[in-house]
Amino acid sequence: MKTKNIKLLMAGAASILFTGCSDWLDPKPLSFFTPENTYNSYNGLKTGTDMLNRDVRYFDYYPTSFSADPCILSEYFFSEMAVNGRTDAGNTPVDLTALITPSANLKGNNSQINNYWTYLYKGIKDANTLLTRSETAEFENEDQRKEIEALAHFHRAFRYYRLVHQYGDVPFIVEEVTGPRYDFYSTKREAILRWLKNDLETTAPYLSNDVNIGQVTQAAAYHLLAKIDLALGEFDAAIEACNKVIGDGVHHLMTERFGVDKNDPTKNVVWDLHQSENKHLPENKEVLYLVLDNYDETDARSATGLEIKRQILPMYSATTSNIKTPNGKKAFVDNDEKKNPYLLEYGRGICTLRQTWYATHMIWTLDNTDLRHAPGNWMRMEDLTYNNPALATEDPEWYGKPLQKYDSKGNLLVNDTIRAWSEWPHYKTNVADQKANNWRGGWADWYIFRLAETYLLRAEAYIWKGETGAATADINEVRRRAQAREISASEATISMILDERARELFYEEPRKCELTRIAYIYAQTGKADDKGRTYSMDKFSQENFFYNRIMDVTDFYNKGVKNAYGLTYTIQPYHVLWPIAETTTSVNVQGHINQNYGYDGYEDNVAPLDGPNK
Structure with missing residues (x-):
């Protein structure tokens, strides 16, 4: 990528507002950024693609206007990697069987399912x-x-890839909607994927890897x-697509120290890779696509930015957590960085986002050398x-001693072991707070695609084909960088792929989407x-x-x-696909958007289309 670090927020772009759940049927040009006076030249259209890049950051990783919870959390709550740890509200997405319904207000603290629909369709529009x-x-x-056509096709495909693995069959729209429409029908997931495949195969050659940081690369x-090839079960094509990335002569895994802490002997390359200041450096050849987020003190988009520390760290310091010494004294002082x-x-x-035992322990039992789980990178x-200063006199026996x-x-x-x-x-949550006294994790660049995942995608395709030797080589490329034990061919399974993705891509991959994609492959191929x-x-949503x-x-x-609120953690097989909001289906009075099983x-579903809505 070029070294120039562009700002994605163009003048006036911050005034763009996300639409409501059904407003994608009635898109409204806002401010002076209307198609008529902006999208009539290369520069104007290029600005539009920059805004699509900006929105990728918003719809996944940033708190929304509805909630302090970013949407990506819902991708992890519907997976084996995490559950919602909040224990102070009855609408917390814990009892998914009871809470996740088409009529529920699935925004904010009670999941971001409806927001994903809104934000993804806004980008498609x-x-x-x-x-x-x-x-x-x-x-x-x-x-x-x-170039403009290729960028637009990428962004449309990026969003539809997410939609079809969140909701399955959805309305497929490939033309500009200039007025209110209420006549949409669902399109088959496979038909959408095949259309996207053709779009990318046709237009990807017109993109470049020599672009400004933060823009879409070839x-x-x-x-x-x-x-998309994997989702279609076209494994040879998936390998070919991965080969064009792994062998492009531009990108490679970062295996040597680099960036701001390069000379700090207490750090390592895994640490370097995930520090925000290093992600956009021209020497970082692993990044394929990332979203930039430079702090601007005049920007009122968010009180604190990414808030990754707030989402992932345990609530260790708060009085409600009630962590005590063995002698019953208060462990920490809260909201005072001088005393804590x-x-x-x-x-x-x-x-x-409360990680499960699987995410914090099970996947790390292969060895004890993995840098991704090593002291300093990984916190227990x-x-x-x-460190409560009062303990120096009140409980000197335990002052300065490790927590028990x-x-x-x-x-x-501890009062609440979940939270x-x-x-x-x-190494991933170490995001600086640009505003004082928040301790939440502020504005930061974030990876969307990087080469380590490309290796794991190719390894997965090899496993589906039964070529475990080739798969093993790709998995070990990623594991060697982390100084983890190399696996043998007998260990190269889909479960291993998922475990390695969990180790390498936490809070980067949309975990629920990837689990659903793999569930579809099993159902489509009949492989054990x-x-x-x-x-x-035929029984996809009942047994998967x-x-x-x-x-x-x-x-x-x-x-x-x-949890401490009294809610029971439940999930069902049909949660492989999310419900489509009743507010969306009911307003579509001249068409029919199908609901998912469960x-x-x-019961009112009709046959889905084989192509786009016209």
Whole structure:
């Protein structure tokens, strides 16, 4: 990528507002950024693609106007990697069986399912507008037109890839919508994927890897194409797409120290890779696509930015967590970084994303050398010490000593083990707070696609083909960088792929989407999973790999576990697909948007389309 670090927020772009759940049927140009006076030249259309880049950051990783919870959390709550740790509200997405319905207000603290629909379709609307306007805009040459078309196709495909693995069959729209429409029908997931595949195969060659940091690269387009090929069960094509990224002569895994802490011997390359200041450096050749987020003190988009510390760290310091010394004294002072330096060093979490035992322990049993789980990179509660200054006189026996979960008699020393006692990847959550006294994790660049995932996508394709030797080589490319033990060919399974994705791509990949994609592959191919179970498309939402995978490793869902509020953690096989909001289906009075199995309205479904809505 070029070294120039562009700002994605163009003048006036911050005034763009997200539409409501059904407003994508009635897109409204806002401010002076209307298609008529902006999308009539290369520069105007290029600004539109920059705004699509900006929105990728918003719809996944940033708190919304509805909630302090970013949407990406819902991708993890519907997976084996995490549950919602918030224990102070009845609408927390814990009892998914009861809460996740078409009529529920699935925004904010009670999941972001409806927000994903809104934000993704907003981007599709914008991409379609760019494509339509590019037909009549003035360009200096044909290469400019092809570049705009390729960028718009990428963004449309990026969003539809997410939609079809969140909701399955959805309305497929490929033209600009210029007025209210209430006549949409669902399109088959496979038909959408095949259309996207053709779009990317046709337009990716017109993209470049020599672009400004934060813009879409050609490698990102082929990376996305590989995911779509996998989703279609076209494994040779997926390998070919990955080869165009891995062998492009531009990108490589970062295996040597680099960036701001390069000369700090207490750090390592895994740490370097995930520090925000290093992600956009021209020497970082692993990044295929990332979103930039430079702090601007005049920007009122968010009180604190990314808030990753708030979401992931345990609520260790708050009085409600009630962590005590074995002698019953208060472990920490809250909201005072002078009396509790951990607030400044690590952050103040509320543990909205509470990782499971699978994520914090099970996947790390292969060896004890993995840098991604090593001291300094990975934090355990026992790495903290009782630092309340009052303990120096009130409980000197334990002042400065490591935290203990139990006393000598086996009594718990923490009031809420779900919310206040958990581990976390410090190398990923170490995001600076540009505003004082927040300790939440501020504005930061974030990876969307990087080469490590490309290796794992190719390895997955090889495993589906039965070529475990080639798969092993790709998995070990990623593991060697982390100084982890190399696996053998007998260990190269889909479960291993998911475990390695969990180790490498936490809070980067949309975990629920990837589990659902793999569940579809099992159902489409009839291949047995690693436990010998087989699946079919005709019972996809009743019996699927998505649910079985979660049940295989969860220590929360359907185990009778209750949080401190009294809610029981539950999940069902039909959660492989999310419900489509009743407010969306009901307003579509001249068409029919199908509901997914397990939710009210499914009984009224009609045959989905084989192509786009016209």
